[in-house]
Amino acid sequence: MLNSLLSLYIASILGLNPTPANIASAPNGAAMLASAALSEDPSTASRPIKDSLHISPIIGARGSVSQDINSGELLFEKNPDERLKIASITKLMTLLIVLEENKLDDVVTVSRNAAGTPGSTMFLVAGEQITEENLIYGALIHSANDAAVALAEHNAGSSAAFVVKMNNKAKELGLTNTHFSNPVGLDDSDNYSSARDIANLGKYLYHNPLIKKIAKIKDTEVRSVNGNYTHKLESTNKLLGSYLKINGLKTGTTDDAGRCLIAIAENKDGHEIVTVVLNSPDRFGESKILIDWTFRAFTWPNK
Numbered sequence: 579m580l581n582s583l584l585s586l587y588i589a590s591i592l593g594l595n596p597t598p599a600n601i602a603s604a605p606n607g608a609a610m611l612a613s614a615a616l617s618e619d620p621s622t623a624s625r626p627i628k629d630s631l632h633i634s635p636i637i638g639a640r641g642s643v644s645q646d647i648n649s650g651e652l653l654f655e656k657n658p659d660e661r662l663k664i665a666s667i668t669k670l671m672t673l674l675i676v677l678e679e680n681k682l683d684d685v686v687t688v689s690r691n692a693a694g695t696p697g698s699t700m701f702l703v704a705g706e707q708i709t710e711e712n713l714i715y716g717a718l719i720h721s722a723n724d725a726a727v728a729l730a731e732h733n734a735g736s737s738a739a740f741v742v743k744m745n746n747k748a749k750e751l752g753l754t755n756t757h758f759s760n761p762v763g764l765d766d767s768d769n770y771s772s773a774r775d776i777a778n779l780g781k782y783l784y785h786n787p788l789i790k791k792i793a794k795i796k797d798t799e800v801r802s803v804n805g806n807y808t809h810k811l812e813s814t815n816k817l818l819g820s821y822l823k824i825n826g827l828k829t830g831t832t833d834d835a836g837r838c839l840i841a842i843a844e845n846k847d848g849h850e851i852v853t854v855v856l857n858s859p860d861r862f863g864e865s866k867i868l869i870d871w872t873f874r875a876f877t878w879p880n881k
Contacts (some may be wrong), residue, residue, distance in 0.1 A: 590689040624879040625649045626849070632875035635867050639858035640836070641773035644872045647781055647850040652870050654853075658774040662856045665838050666698070666721045667776055668763030671744050673714060674783045676729045683787070683869050684732065685803055692728040695742040695762065698810045699724040700800075700809045708807075711788075712800035718792050721812040721829060723739065723762045727820030730761040737761055753779060753870070773854040781828050781852050793826025793842065816862050817841055822869055823852065829861070837861040843869045849878045 584851035626646050634654060641662050644654035652658070659822055685707050693704040702708070710732065713863070716725035730740035737760060744758040755772035763769065771779075796819060797812045814829040823844045830838035836857035844850045853868045855861050 597604075598694045622852040625651045626653065626876035626878045627655070627872075628876050632871065635871045636808055637855065637858075637864050637868060638860070639855035639864055642854060642858075642864070642868065643773045643777050644700040644851055644853045644868050645777045646780070646876075646878075647784070647852055650781075652774075653851065653876060654868060655774070659689040659755050659772045661770045663765060663769065663773055663832065663835035664763060664771045664776060664856060665765075665832040665835035667771070667828050667830040667838055668725075668758060668761065668769060668778055669717050669721065669726050670776075670783050670828055670840075671758060672726050672730060672740075672761040673717060673745060673789070674779070674786075675747055676714065676733055677711065677738070677786055677788065679752040680710055680729075680733055680881050682709065682714075684767065686710055686713060686728050688724070688728050690730055692724050692731055695723040695727045697723040698760070698814075700811060702728060702809070703802075703807055706807050707803045708800070709803065712809075714788065715792055715795075715798065715800050716809060716811055718789070718828065719798065719813050720809075721814050722811075723764075726762045739842070748775075751779065751782065763830055763832065763835075765784065765832045773794055773856055776840055776854045777852045780842070780854070782844055784827060784852070785826075789827075792826065793828075794824075815839070815841075817865060819865070822866065827852075839865050841865045843873075847878065 610734040637656055641660050642656040645652050688702045688706045690704040693702050693801040696723050700720050700755050702724045713729050716722040730737045734740035740761050741758055748756045753775040756775045757768055759766040759768040790834055799810045801808050801810055817824040825842040827840045827842050837860040838856045840854045849870055853865055855864050858864050
C-alpha cells in the first residue's frame with residue numbers, strides 16, 4: 579500500500595497519469611521519491627496561467643514541449659508522444675543511473691573499448707584512471723561518448739548490461755515511449771524517446787545538485803587521478819551565456835535524430851521551465867522562441 583502511494587506521488591511529480599500499470603512498474607518508489615528532492619507537493623504547486631492573446635509559436639521540430647518544472651503543467655506541445663531518435667540526450671539516463679548507484683569519488687579505469695568509442699569524445703586513454711565525477715562532467719558538458727561508455731562499464735561491467743538497467747529505469751519512471759539500445763545515443767532503431775518523456779526525465783535528473791551545477795558550465799577541464807592526462811571540456815549548449823537565463827541541460831545530434839535539445843530556463847521571478855525540441859531545423863533558435871513565448875504567454879501566481 580505504501581509503495582503504491584509513493585508511486586502515485588512520483589507519477590504526479592513527473593506529470594504522468596498514474597495508472598495501475600505505472601504504479602506496478604515502480605517498485606523502488608521510496609528511493610525515487612528521495613532522489614527527486616522536491617520541495618513542494620505538486621498537487622498544491624502554483625500552476626501558470628495563460629494569456630489568451632498569445633497564440634502558440636510555429637515550431638519546426640518534429641516533436642516539442644514546454645513544461646513548468648514545479649507543477650508539471652504542459653504549456654506547449656507538438657507531437658509530444660511520438661517516438662523519435664534522441665541522439666546524445668540518451669546520456670541523461672546514463673547519468674541518472676550512475677548518480678543513483680555509484681559514488682562520485684569512484685576511480686574508473688578506462689577500457690580500450692571505452693577509449694575507442696566513436697563520435698564526440700574527451701579523448702580518454704585506455705588504462706587511464708579518472709574519477710566518476712570527472713567522467714560525469716565530460717558526458718554532460720562535452721557530450722563525450724567515451725565518458726558515457728566508461729561510466730556504463732564501471733557500473734554494470736558492460737554496455738549491454740547497463741542498457742538493461744536503462745530500460746528498467748525507463749519503465750520504473752513510467753516513460754512509456756522510451757527505449758534504449760546504448761548508453762551514448764548512437765543511431766539505432768531501438769534507441770528512442772518522445773518529447774514528453776525527455777522533459778520528464780530531464781526534470782527528474784535536474785533535481786540532482788551536481789547536475790544543476792555542471793549543466794551551467796560553458797567550459798572547464800578535468801584531470802586523471804595521477805594528473806598525467808588533462809581533458810578540456812567545452813559545452814555543446816550554445817544557449818549558455820545568451821540573453822536568456824539557461825540552467826542546462828543537454829544537446830544531441832546525429833544523422834537520423836537531427837538536431838535535438840532539452841533546455842532548462844528560468845524567468846526573472848525564479849520560475850523554471852523545461853523545453854524539448856527533437857529533430858529541429860534550428861534547435862537553439864527554436865528553443866529561444868519557445869522559451870520567450872512561454873514566459874510571455876504565461877504568468878505564475880505568487881507563492
